[in-house]
Amino acid sequence: DIIGAIRSALTEGPLKGKHILVTSGPTHEPIDPVRYIANRSSGAQGTAIAVALRDLGAEVSFVTGPADVPPPSGVKVIRVETAREMKDAVEAALPAEAAVFAAAVADWRVATENGSKIKKVKGELPTLEFAENPDILAGVSQMEAGRPRLVVGFAAETDDVVAHATAKRKRKGCDWIVANDVSPATGIMGGSENAVVLITERGADDWPRMGKDEVARQLAYRIADHLNGTDTSNAGRR
Amino acid sequence: DIIGAIRSALTEGPLKGKHILVTSGPTHEPIDPVRYIANRSSGAQGTAIAVALRDLGAEVSFVTGPADVPPPSGVKVIRVETAREMKDAVEAALPAEAAVFAAAVADWRVATENGSKIKKVKGELPTLEFAENPDILAGVSQMEAGRPRLVVGFAAETDDVVAHATAKRKRKGCDWIVANDVSPATGIMGGSENAVVLITERGADDWPRMGKDEVARQLAYRIADHLNGTDTSNAGRR
Structure with missing residues (x-):
């Protein structure tokens, strides 16, 4: 991906000089030294978004959990494992003109992480106490000072996608939600494909199923239009 | 790794014509469609063992969970996700002359897997009920008919490695335990390195720290010696 990095350095894209934060991948929440709770997330969509933003000239900070796909070149990579580490990395990476929260962050962590491996005892089952993880999207969306001009969240739903995602946008206080089933x-x-609904203050825009790279490219153009004030209510996909 | 596969096909190694089962990688136990519990296991050691056995001429059945490292060529690969799927795949792959259980199998699964994503509700924490997973190592070790002549288990310990692994060998009924800290x-x-203790009926053999490839090679030779009746109480490492 060296070509992409060079292209980005040379390009005069619509996001030239703009700092954009992207989170990607899952978080891993330890149970003990050998076990953890994870979210299913290959990091493919978040990585594609970072690439697309970079290719439009943005300076991208890429905060990633342990993903399957390697992080792109030409962006600043910050690797984390847990939701709490991701929150710290996000706060350290701000300020940014826009923030795209594509990571699948664990809602809960194990409250009582064991320093030693939990031994299996015949006939006994473990019990796990959970604690709520920090809500990174809501935290950044509701910043009183220094909030990015555009905050984009993701919603991974298994049913009632638009209703759940629309409610999530209001609850979190973010500007857009990229929702998918x-x-x-x-x-x-x-x-390698995605079918998303983009939820904005203007409603739900149902995108046709396309490659994750193409979803990323469309989203990057929408972000550029928004930051450059060229976003109109009829702004379509390119 | 095509060279290795060709070498194996041509070789007249000490395991020529012998069918050996190897399990590798973690298992993933679903909580709901987007969350799961996993063991930390890259699959590197199990994969290296499959390669080493193949290079000594064995016909290897390789039952692997979702590992970080790709499975080797020149072996029969069976991909699984959960402990129960791994048990089924192991039973289907038998009979074998030897079985090496290098996978990090989850001891417990979530008893009540959710078909829909568990929604986060402010101020509420989820509770997970667990159920015990099948004990694949004990099951094969204690087979009354058709048991592999050599059953090798693994023990990943964080303290009292030799004591825990020695107890595990007796409890499971396997022949050897490869224990590590x-x-x-x-x-x-x-x-990329490992420091193992090989627990056999003759006691504990503490191997020096070496590459996972070299651990695999030493273990493959020990397995060959055992199956060929050339294993002596003084059998050292090569």
Whole structure:
């Protein structure tokens, strides 16, 4: 991907000089030294978004959990494992003109992480106490000072996608939600395609199924239009 | 790794014509469509063992969970996700002359897997009920008919490695245990080196720290010696 990095350095794209934060991948929440709770996220969509923003000239900070796909070149990569580490990395990476939260962050962590491996005892089952993780999207969306001009969240839903995502946008206070249906039957999770609905203050825009790279490119153009004030209510896909 | 596969096909190694089963990688136990519980296991050691056995001429059935490292060529690859799927795949792959259980199988699964994503509700924490997974190593070790002549288990411990692994060998009924210390400080988990203790009926043999490839090669030779009746109490490493 060296070509892409060179192109980005030379390009006079619509995001030239703009700092954009992208989170990607899952978080891993340790149970003990050998076990953890994870979200299914290959990091493919978040990585594609970072690439697309870079290719439009943005300076991208890429905060990534342990993803399957390698992070792109030509962006600043910050690797984390847990939701709390991701929150710290996001706060350290701000300020930014826009922030795209594509990571699948664990809602809960194990409250009582064991320093030693939990031993299996015949006939006994473990019990796990959970604690709520910090809500990174809501935290940044509701910043009183230094909030990015555009905050984009993601919603992975298995049913009632638009209703759930529209409610999530209001609850979190973010500007846009990129929602998708991650039901196993769609083949989207872990696959190369995505079918998203973009939820904005103007409603729900249902994008046709396309490659994750193409979803990323369309989203990057929409972000550029928004930051450059060229976003209109009829702004379509390119 | 095509060279290795060709070498194996041509070789007259000490395991020529012998069918050996190897399990590798972690298992993933679903919580709901987007969340799961996993073991930390890159699959590096199990993959290296399959390669080493193949290079000595064995016909290897390789049952692997979702590992970080790709499975080797020249072996029969069976991909699984959960412990129950791994058990089924192991039973289908038998009979075998030897079985090496290098996979990090989850001891427990979530008893009540959710078909829909568990929604986050402010102030509410999820509770997970667990169920015990089938014990694949004990099951094969204690087969009354058709048991492999040599059953090798693994023990990932964080303390009292030899004592825990020796007890595990007796409890499971396997022939050997390859034990290692997976405390984070050792850097073994996810790393390229391993420091193992081989527990047999003759006691504990503490191997020096070496590459995972070399651990695999030594183990493959020990397996060949055992199956060929050339294993002596003084059998050292090569």
